[in-house]
Amino acid sequence: MRRALAVAIIVWGMGGAAPAQLTASRGEITVYMEGFRSDAGEARVALFSSKDGFPDATAQARKVARVNIKNYEARADLTDVPYGTYAVAVLHDENSNGVMDRNLFKVPTEGYGASNNPAGSMERLDFDDAKFALAQKSLVIHVYMQY
Numbered sequence: 001m002r003r004a005l006a007v008a009i010i011v012w013g014m015g016g017a018a019p020a021q022l023t024a025s026r027g028e029i030t031v032y033m034e035g036f037r038s039d040a041g042e043a044r045v046a047l048f049s050s051k052d053g054f055p056d057a058t059a060q061a062r063k064v065a066r067v068n069i070k071n072y073e074a075r076a077d078l079t080d081v082p083y084g085t086y087a088v089a090v091l092h093d094e095n096s097n098g099v100m101d102r103n104l105f106k107v108p109t110e111g112y113g114a115s116n117n118p119a120g121s122m123e124r125l126d127f128d129d130a131k132f133a134l135a136q137k138s139l140v141i142h143v144y145m146q147y
Contacts, residue, residue, distance in 0.1 A: 027083060027137045030078075030139070032140065036069050042067060045066075088115040094111075110147075
């Protein structure tokens with residue numbers, strides 16, 4: 001009896017929403033990445049929900065995925081993502097050290113990319129240029145790597 005009452009209170013507190021209705025506002029983002037210069041290392045994909053940390057502070061990312069590269073392409077499936085506005089940043093971590101390697105002049109020596117494929121250097125990637133809306137069950141985006 002207490003259990004039934006607790007469930008009724010929880011459901012009432014959610015406005016009568018059933019569990020299926022609660023998950024209906026979540027989707028999946030499939031990120032296809034193309035243009036890697038080699039299959040070495042891995043692709044690191046970071047999903048950001050704000051400007052904070054974009055594009056390279058993955059500790060502030062909402063989701064992070066590491067995927068293998070095959071035939072100069074990769075795919076990452078980001079699941080259970082609440083509907084909202086996001087931007088994706090991708091790093092071709094060729095030596096699998098977990099960071100963007102740079103030369104003496106601080107120029108990236110590894111590939112990078114972002115959703116909407118904005119032009120420019122890694123330092124100039126802007127959340128507003130890369131942002132997109134997730135408002136459906138599944139969304140496919142394509143990222144073309146820059147070197």
